[in-house]
Amino acid sequence: MLEGVKTEMENLPTGTQTALSIVQGCLVVPLQADLYDDLLERIRGDILHAVHSKTVKGVVFDMSAVRVMDTYVFNHLADTSRMTLFLGVSSVFIGFHPGVVSALVDLNIETRSIRAYRTIEEAVAYFTVGISPRKDREDDEEEFLSGEENDAWK
Numbered sequence: 001m002l003e004g005v006k007t008e009m010e011n012l013p014t015g016t017q018t019a020l021s022i023v024q025g026c027l028v029v030p031l032q033a034d035l036y037d038d039l040l041e042r043i044r045g046d047i048l049h050a051v052h053s054k055t056v057k058g059v060v061f062d063m064s065a066v067r068v069m070d071t072y073v074f075n076h077l078a079d080t081s082r083m084t085l086f087l088g089v090s091s092v093f094i095g096f097h098p099g100v101v102s103a104l105v106d107l108n109i110e111t112r113s114i115r116a117y118r119t120i121e122e123a124v125a126y127f128t129v130g131i132s133p134r135k136d137r138e139d140d141e142e143e144f145l146s147g148e149e150n151d152a153w154k
Contacts, residue, residue, distance in 0.1 A: 018043050022054065024127075024128055025058075026057055026127050027060065030065065040076045043080070047080060059084050060120060061091060063097070063100070064097075069103065069104065070107075092116060092126060093115070094120055094122070095118070095120075
């Protein structure tokens with residue numbers, strides 16, 4: 001799973017059942033399938049405490065185990081992400097399942113402020129290198145959509 005990523009992991013004592021780890025200076029938060037109110041509050045508290053007490057480059061919300069999400073859960077996680085900004089650390093989400101993405105779009109959830117990647121490698125690269133590993137693909141897509149011709153096709 002962490003192919004190509006230095007896997008120094010430090011388990012953080014949290015006092016709860018939230019399993020937080022640090023991978024290359026990034027706080028990784030694996031979320032479980034059943035996210036209920038009390039658990040969401042514990043996760044938020046653990047994240048904010050860890051960001052405040054540890055030196056981390058960013059927070060990575062791992063959504064790969066979450067197959068169903070409603071607006072309440074998403075908004076709670078998005079608010080937690082915004083809270084980390086007040087502590088000087090940005091957040092990204094990884095591993096969204098297509099069904100979750102479809103449901104969030106169908107529910108008209110505001111997602112413009114959310115940065116998401118497919119893998120932990122991409123997220124860690126974003127925080128450690130400071131660039132989006134998708135930049136080349138985004139440039140290619142913009143060129144394609146703008147109708148600019150490539151010399152190789154002339």
